[in-house]
Amino acid sequence: MSDINSEYEKLFYEALRIRLVEEKIIELYPDDKIQSPVHLSIGQEAVAVGLCSQLKLDDWLFINYRGHAFYLAKGGPLPELFAELYGKRTGLSKGKAGSMHLAAPKHGVMGASAVVGSTISHAVGAALASKIRGEDRIFITVFGDGATEQGTYHESLNFASLHNLPVLFLCENNGLAVHSPLGERQAFSLAAHAKAYGIESVLVEDGYDFVKLSAICEEILGQIKVKQRPILLEVKTCRYKEHVGPGEDFEAGYRELSEVKAWKAKDPLELDKRLIAKFTPAISREIDAAVEFAESSPFPTIDDLLTDVL
Numbered sequence: 001m002s003d004i005n006s007e008y009e010k011l012f013y014e015a016l017r018i019r020l021v022e023e024k025i026i027e028l029y030p031d032d033k034i035q036s037p038v039h040l041s042i043g044q045e046a047v048a049v050g051l052c053s054q055l056k057l058d059d060w061l062f063i064n065y066r067g068h069a070f071y072l073a074k075g076g077p078l079p080e081l082f083a084e085l086y087g088k089r090t091g092l093s094k095g096k097a098g099s100m101h102l103a104a105p106k107h108g109v110m111g112a113s114a115v116v117g118s119t120i121s122h123a124v125g126a127a128l129a130s131k132i133r134g135e136d137r138i139f140i141t142v143f144g145d146g147a148t149e150q151g152t153y154h155e156s157l158n159f160a161s162l163h164n165l166p167v168l169f170l171c172e173n174n175g176l177a178v179h180s181p182l183g184e185r186q187a188f189s190l191a192a193h194a195k196a197y198g199i200e201s202v203l204v205e206d207g208y209d210f211v212k213l214s215a216i217c218e219e220i221l222g223q224i225k226v227k228q229r230p231i232l233l234e235v236k237t238c239r240y241k242e243h244v245g246p247g248e249d250f251e252a253g254y255r256e257l258s259e260v261k262a263w264k265a266k267d268p269l270e271l272d273k274r275l276i277a278k279f280t281p282a283i284s285r286e287i288d289a290a291v292e293f294a295e296s297s298p299f300p301t302i303d304d305l306l307t308d309v310l
Ligand SMILES: Cc1ncc(C[n+]2csc(CCOP(=O)(O)OP(=O)(O)O)c2C)c(N)n1
Pocket: 066, 114, 115, 116, 143, 144, 145, 146, 147, 148, 174, 176, 177, 178, 243
């Protein structure tokens, strides 16, 4: 990292890096070399950056299929990410997992899944095991607003509360599950509802503000550690792209372009042209090297087919 002069610049750099990685994925996608569907986080980067700026290497993060931002913010290596997207042998999971199933245990990224809500209970189970072993670790499960309509979400909140587990339930509320707006799906308020399980909750409306999110996460993670109790953090955010894939789909009619424009008008990654110009060259060099690594890596062979799958 070059010439970073403040905490704001550090967080900005991390967020811009994630956005430029995903913009590179958009650029490459038509070539069909990326062997995986992609759910992009563009617009939502600040949530991952704010959280991960306060995590330690051995805090464990459980994410979902929209996971590039959290993987990168937690320190997951970039070349292995591109190689995984390309289906190459040098990928994180030797090309077998793809974008939706990122895992980098050495960096505390414990796994992702395409099954909505499924990694919420993984985090809770891991937290119980860790508590029994007497370890000092915090567990974070990241999920979308749609996942809160799954039974496993409710069971997990109940279990974590009952057993006093150090879990941060982090909901990235982009107001959408595929093409269904939140207002057509939920009669409850997430933050209020968590309290029914005895779980304290915090709501952040401005999910583009990585500085604010970093400060709030510092406070919340500190409380989880001291109290050994779960907390729910709901962050309102905005997905700029289509649900899955590299494009936009405003013509589908499930939301207005004006909503996204209003969000962009507050997004530092859209506004701060000075820092974009300052940091883009170094980040682009890093990204180009990672793509080159993926391009030049071998594909798995037939002998690799049944390894690491049991
Ligand atoms: C158990 C299950 N049900 C349905 C789906 C299909 N599906 C994939 S993503 C998605 C929407 C989830 O929305 P949300 O949790 O808000 O996450 P977002 O995509 O908005 O980040 C659905 C319904 C699935 N993958 N798994």
